[in-house]
Amino acid sequence: MKFVASHAAAAVCLAVAAGPALADAFSTLAVNHVTVTVIDLDPDDGIAAAISFLPDPAMYMGGALVRGEALNYRDSINEPGAQYKSYFNRGAWPATNVAGSVHTDLATQAGSVTGSSGGVGFTAADISGSAHSGTDQRSHFWGYASLPGSPSGLLDFTLTANTKVVFSLDASMSASTTIATPWQGNSESASAMLKLFAGGLAPDGVTPLEDLAEQGISVLAGESDSWSGVLSASFSNLGDVSTQGVFGANATIQGDAVLAAVPEPSTYGMLLGGLGLIGALARRRQRAG
Numbered sequence: 001m002k003f004v005a006s007h008a009a010a011a012v013c014l015a016v017a018a019g020p021a022l023a024d025a026f027s028t029l030a031v032n033h034v035t036v037t038v039i040d041l042d043p044d045d046g047i048a049a050a051i052s053f054l055p056d057p058a059m060y061m062g063g064a065l066v067r068g069e070a071l072n073y074r075d076s077i078n079e080p081g082a083q084y085k086s087y088f089n090r091g092a093w094p095a096t097n098v099a100g101s102v103h104t105d106l107a108t109q110a111g112s113v114t115g116s117s118g119g120v121g122f123t124a125a126d127i128s129g130s131a132h133s134g135t136d137q138r139s140h141f142w143g144y145a146s147l148p149g150s151p152s153g154l155l156d157f158t159l160t161a162n163t164k165v166v167f168s169l170d171a172s173m174s175a176s177t178t179i180a181t182p183w184q185g186n187s188e189s190a191s192a193m194l195k196l197f198a199g200g201l202a203p204d205g206v207t208p209l210e211d212l213a214e215q216g217i218s219v220l221a222g223e224s225d226s227w228s229g230v231l232s233a234s235f236s237n238l239g240d241v242s243t244q245g246v247f248g249a250n251a252t253i254q255g256d257a258v259l260a261a262v263p264e265p266s267t268y269g270m271l272l273g274g275l276g277l278i279g280a281l282a283r284r285r286q287r288a289g
Contacts, residue, residue, distance in 0.1 A: 023188040024178045025255030033170035038183020042162035049163040065149025070107035072139035078088040090149045106130045106139035131257035141255040154246040161235035164236040172228035179222035190255040191218040198233040200245030
């Protein structure tokens, strides 16, 4: 019995010595394939269904954009010991591959886009981040990719009469956190969001036709979630002459890790009190034996 009591006491000692629990957060988002499908809505009109991007993606300046940040701090990012790092990278041309990464002692974030000289100006994208808690600090990451990276975040195209275009992104995302007691009223969290937009004007030249597709996941303490599939947005030119439209996509991830609350003194007291009771029971049973 003494042997059993000793092991139980050791387990309690380890629990007390462990102190506060740490919390972590992770997010990923990837676009693995881009498809542009043109559909002829009136095969008998004598007009071949087609789309052209203006200006020509191979000629105009301005590729994809990736941004990110990582930071860790206790109460304020302005306090001594706090760290903040960020990056902002844009491709000079659509064909340019764009990438960036940043890290602090507790957080990391990275993003990349594979450029293309044709089509929508990219073929793949990937952003990821992780945030960890230290002994006395929490951390945060944020990542963003804009496709294209122009100020408007949109790419112009011209679509022939009686034609529909469908933009599809084969994508996946994940978000997860570890369990921890919230610290200072905050809880760890992680999320990912992908948005896809296509639009233009109706044949009257005034009425906007817009299609916004979104897919996102978000988790809190001790949770995880993931998604994979195809996200699509479309625009149809129902007029008898060519018209202009716009396309755009963007991806965002973020995560926060917090330090779990240190057990109150009374909690330590109860643990130590329980340790004493276990020892007393062991000695009593040993004498009785």
